[in-house]
Amino acid sequence: MATYDGLFDMLGLRSWCxxxxxxxxxxxxxxxxxxxxSGDGATRLPFPSLDTLNDACTAxxxxxxxxxxxxxxxxxxxxxxxxxxxxxxxPLSWLLNGTLDAxxxxxxxxxxxxxxxxxxxxxxxxxxxxxxxxxxxxLAFVDYYDYAMQTLAIIFVCAFICxxxxxxxxxxxxxxxxxxxxxxxLLDMLQTLPPFVYLIPLIFLFSVTEPKLYGIAVILxxxxxxxxxxxxxxxxxxxxxxxxxDAFGMTKRQKLFGVQIPLALPNIMAGVNQTIxxxxxxxxxxxxxxxxxxxxxxxxxxxxxELGVGLIAGLGIVILAILLDxxxxxxxxxxxxxxxxx
Amino acid sequence: xxxxxxxxxxxxYKIFGDDxxxxxxxxxxxxxxxxxxxxxxxxxGLRDINVDIHDGExxxxxxxxxxxxxxxxxxxxxxxxxxxxxxxxxxxxxxSYDEEQLxxxxxxxxxxxxxxxxxxxxxxxxENAGMALATQGLKQANFxxxxxxxLDRVGxxxxxAQYPHQLSGGQQQRVGLARALxxxxxxxxxxxxxxxxxxxxxxxxxxxxxxxxxxxxxxxVFITHDLDEALKLADHLVILKAGAIVQQGEPQHILLxxxxxYIEQFVADxxxxxxxxxxxxxxxxxxxxxxxGDIAANDNLESVIALAxxxxxxxxxxxxxxxxxxxxxxxxxxxxxxxxxxxxxx
Numbered sequence: 093m094a095t096y097d098g099l100f101d102m103l104g105l106r107s108w109c110x111x112x113x114x115x116x117x118x119x120x121x122x123x124x125x126x127x128x129x130s131g132d133g134a135t136r137l138p139f140p141s142l143d144t145l146n147d148a149c150t151a152x153x154x155x156x157x158x159x160x161x162x163x164x165x166x167x168x169x170x171x172x173x174x175x176x177x178x179x180x181x182x183p184l185s186w187l188l189n190g191t192l193d194a195x196x197x198x199x200x201x202x203x204x205x206x207x208x209x210x211x212x213x214x215x216x217x218x219x220x221x222x223x224x225x226x227x228x229x230x231l232a233f234v235d236y237y238d239y240a241m242q243t244l245a246i247i248f249v250c251a252f253i254c255x256x257x258x259x260x261x262x263x264x265x266x267x268x269x270x271x272x273x274x275x276x277x278l279l280d281m282l283q284t285l286p287p288f289v290y291l292i293p294l295i296f297l298f299s300v301t302e303p304k305l306y307g308i309a310v311i312l313x314x315x316x317x318x319x320x321x322x323x324x325x326x327x328x329x330x331x332x333x334x335x336x337x338d339a340f341g342m343t344k345r346q347k348l349f350g351v352q353i354p355l356a357l358p359n360i361m362a363g364v365n366q367t368i369x370x371x372x373x374x375x376x377x378x379x380x381x382x383x384x385x386x387x388x389x390x391x392x393x394x395x396x397x398e399l400g401v402g403l404i405a406g407l408g409i410v411i412l413a414i415l416l417d418x419x420x421x422x423x424x425x426x427x428x429x430x431x432x433x434x
Numbered sequence: 435x436x437x438x439x440x441x442x443x444x445x446x447y448k449i450f451g452d453d454x455x456x457x458x459x460x461x462x463x464x465x466x467x468x469x470x471x472x473x474x475x476x477x478x479g480l481r482d483i484n485v486d487i488h489d490g491e492x493x494x495x496x497x498x499x500x501x502x503x504x505x506x507x508x509x510x511x512x513x514x515x516x517x518x519x520x521x522x523x524x525x526x527x528x529x530s531y532d533e534e535q536l537x538x539x540x541x542x543x544x545x546x547x548x549x550x551x552x553x554x555x556x557x558x559x560x561e562n563a564g565m566a567l568a569t570q571g572l573k574q575a576n577f578x579x580x581x582x583x584x585l586d587r588v589g590x591x592x593x594x595a596q597y598p599h600q601l602s603g604g605q606q607q608r609v610g611l612a613r614a615l616x617x618x619x620x621x622x623x624x625x626x627x628x629x630x631x632x633x634x635x636x637x638x639x640x641x642x643x644x645x646x647x648x649x650x651x652x653x654x655v656f657i658t659h660d661l662d663e664a665l666k667l668a669d670h671l672v673i674l675k676a677g678a679i680v681q682q683g684e685p686q687h688i689l690l691x692x693x694x695x696y697i698e699q700f701v702a703d704x705x706x707x708x709x710x711x712x713x714x715x716x717x718x719x720x721x722x723x724x725x726x727g728d729i730a731a732n733d734n735l736e737s738v739i740a741l742a743x744x745x746x747x748x749x750x751x752x753x754x755x756x757x758x759x760x761x762x763x764x765x766x767x768x769x770x771x772x773x774x775x776x777x778x779x780x
Binding site: 330332333335336338339340342343346350351354355 | 513
């Protein structure tokens, strides 16, 4: 006799209850109760959860039906979803493959100077260029060069796509309060969802051998800061200046490109910096779904208990993080000093 | 001299809130600003404003903070849209303008100078000065000459390549002024343009503006909370209080005939000897008999006192150019220095 039998009898719902198909699979709690013998039933009042109510009234589903239902629901829409999403995201796979190929097959004596050149153009600081040379040299010296390049390639592609989509989304959010109200909870969710959770539906959706699987996971996780800070940056542009732009008859487009984006650039660049750092964090986790790079070595360290490999790979990630951070910070400082507003 | 009306503001109301139209009816039925806020939560910005702004004149709109003067000036180029009423510029009701026409108005007919300068921090002084022309689609090579000309004119020759943050506040506002002048619009809106500046620099800028105005004859609408500044610049003075016009007219006239206690309180602190002109206190008609000397109709009383060396029994002949137009004796002059309210009280 289940705890809530009396309740349903009292409400006269017995016939409705018994209409439900009984004899669902037993829950774990049931099994435990069976093996452990029943407790003191009189004083025990279990919370009226799905499982408890199911005992009394089989019209209620068991709680495992919820997760099973979710899973089945997802599987049933999987094929049409895949038919749409697969071709849409295919370019991401090509881009990732292409960049991975290019960066690992270019010989080191071209690649390292090229990266130094890029950091010079971005940051305009010899100190930072020196740091880049040293960091990459160190990684290459311990034979982690290839892994580092793979990680960098994924980060470059993903951060680029994050900026490509994130900045326009941020601009749209800054223009519409309603869109901002809708987007902020979504961004909050993307940011707080544990990184592993991103991988679960993606594994169902794509084959694990496809690079876009981890590409999408990294992008979803890392796009948040650039969207947020673009929105914030444009909203923080001095009202007086935008008013002046209006007063002199600027069109919306002139105002956006001539006033708002340039003045929001420090904030947008801070967002890009954060996005790059977050894609680095995610790319390590994504090695669980076959993302190549230093993450694979960390994973190997855990799986095979290869302490040295795991630690050195971890330190390699730290070095990459420092390099990426310093280069983007240097460019941020450059923008700041060229337009310190007052 | 008949003056053409450049901008005409007719029955303008502005109410801030969720449902301004309903609140408007209440206001038109006579509800006061305080009652409106308390009962409906709407803020009355402007109440029944009627002003004619004449071509080639400086119209000063004066009021304390919260009186709605900045709101009013923003109606002239529709940075703010009114709840009711019309604004007619050059004979056209700008309320009927679509976006395109409105942009044209803002680009070609009106320019604006802001209290906080509102320069673009990432552009050079030259690019800022040429902002109006650049907005119209001109390349820098084409607006450079014009922008440089006006930068020179406001005393910033050679600063073109600098960035705004490298300049002092006064210099930044000169850039703001040059920016408005470079657009070559007939109408200039100046929103507390000199209020953020040091007193000495403010005086410089006022003189610069008057000097430019003598030459350019633009239609200027100037907002200020400073009566001294208003009296120095104004051809036509409009005094706002709590969103409504208390008095408007020629500044000398307002000073001598304040319409209500609010304005009396305002004008009480003014150095009348410096502000009042001979023409507004003189006795009309060419004098007969002895005069101690000639004074110009536009001299201020301070200079007459200096001329009389403080003696009370002199009489002066007032000249407008070469023709005598009136006379002024020192007794009249001294009486004019005392605000009217106090003479009545004694």
